[in-house]
Amino acid sequence: MNSLQNRANAVMAFSISAIFCLLGAIALSAFIIPTSPNGLVAVNSIKVVTGRYDKTWFDYKTRDNQFANTVMQIDADLSSLFHWNTKQLFIYAVAEYSTPTHSKNQIVLWDSIIKRKSDAVIRKKGIKNKYSVIDVNKKWTDIHANVSLHWNIVPYVGFMTYGHSQASEPYAFPLPSGIQT
Template identity: 85%
Template sequence: MNSLQNRANAVMAFSISAIFCLLGAIAFSALIIPSNPTGTVALDSIKVVTGRYDKYWVDYKTRDNEFANTIMRIDADLTSLFHWNTKQLFVYAVAEYSTPTHPKNQIVLWDTIIKRKSKAMIRKKGVTNKYSLIDVNKKWTNVQANVSIHWNIVPYVGFMTYGHSKASEGYAFPLPSGIQN
């Protein structure tokens, strides 16, 4: 005859197994829900300036780094990414370019977190880059960048999924102000 502890253990083990099977089914079913998100980013202006990375950071070898400041237009419809298992979306604009020393470079220009389907339609003009746009080579000469919208779907249960829109045409970085060819 089983004791009360053995019976409670059997009930708890069965309950936990059933819950995990249900959560697994939820996680896999969320992966097959169709979605058709769209998004574009257009750079209205790119301005390259020279200066220090930070006023407290002292680099005696190179005092003049080149920074790029951008003004963007963001147009995205991400409402189809929201379903019963979507907790939030992490959306960000990425500039991707290549240089002779580094074949693939990606820099996040702007990001946001969307928690409701009603906020998943993004139409913004005059957005400036949120993060410093500085290259490893410290110069923006002869760089062509493609810009696109990326998103991460954070679910209540299951796997985090990623996606991105089609990249825009290449944007050339101008010479810094006050410098001639």
């Protein structure tokens, strides 16, 4: 009747189907777990400097590019985002602003990976921007940016979910020293 190969095939097919159903239930259950994360990013200072971006980049050969250097403070409690299906959190501070030529601009100022729930309460001061802050227009004239904390939940099984904190009050980018309006 049934050979050993047919029986092994039936057992394996049933096992794989049962595992996929279990993984699907795990992935869906992560959406019903209540979370209440909160985070605040405050910009303590913004300094705009003028200079050359890099000698090797052909777009930035002029010396009149403006770069922003920020010092921030982050106060966040993201421990509620950790549950049994959370592998890690990817968090990042984003400055969002608009210019006459581009209606929505976003720049990542700082990022970090959190792998444990005990590290999910963040109280840091004096954080400098990790990445270069340069605008497409190469000038920071009349720019007001809102800064917020964003996070991505990386699960063991399922879909990556996203979230963000409430945006801060707009911060104005000052003129570089030595430039008159």
